[in-house]
Amino acid sequence: MGVTNPPKPQTAQQDGARQFDxxxxxxxxxxxxxxxxxxxxxxxxxxxxxxESFDARPTMDYQGMSFSVxxxxxxxxxxxxxxxxxxxxxxxxxxxxxxxxxxxEAELDGGTATFRMRWFEIERDSLSWVYERSDDGGxxxxxxxEIGYRRVL
Numbered sequence: 001m002g003v004t005n006p007p008k009p010q011t012a013q014q015d016g017a018r019q020f021d022x023x024x025x026x027x028x029x030x031x032x033x034x035x036x037x038x039x040x041x042x043x044x045x046x047x048x049x050x051x052e053s054f055d056a057r058p059t060m061d062y063q064g065m066s067f068s069v070x071x072x073x074x075x076x077x078x079x080x081x082x083x084x085x086x087x088x089x090x091x092x093x094x095x096x097x098x099x100x101x102x103x104x105e106a107e108l109d110g111g112t113a114t115f116r117m118r119w120f121e122i123e124r125d126s127l128s129w130v131y132e133r134s135d136d137g138g139x140x141x142x143x144x145x146e147i148g149y150r151r152v153l
Contacts, residue, residue: 017070026153
């Protein structure tokens with residue numbers, strides 16, 4: 001299911017539906033002090049859907065999947081995340097200046113928090129990912145989870 005040598009996004013003018021191709025493949029993931037897992041990312045449904053299968057075992061008893069599509073009508077990416085903690089999260093965003101940025105808002109602690117995922121430092125065999133929270137409308141961000149990716153396939 002993995003893809004070898006996926007193309008890296010070149011410009012904002014390219015086909016928007018191919019902007020996530022840098023993520024396709026089989027990955028070893030690492031975070032924290034020696035923690036890690038794997039992530040398999042592939043195209044499905046006529047290459048229209050980017051499917052992610054994340055597995056943090058044995059580091060954590062945690063698995064998740066996401067489904068990402070490029071919505072041509074709104075010219076943005078939409079992602080749905082589900083996991084073993086019964087979370088359902090939906091994100092919207094896009095790729096610009098070498099960074100894929102997807103965001104969502106949630107009512108939390110009596111206010112609204114903004115969450116974002118960013119893929120950056122994108123190279124052929126590595127990339128960085130961070131999940132962050134902002135309680136001030138995006139003026140400041142606190143990292144919640146940072147993952148380094150290394151390509152296996």
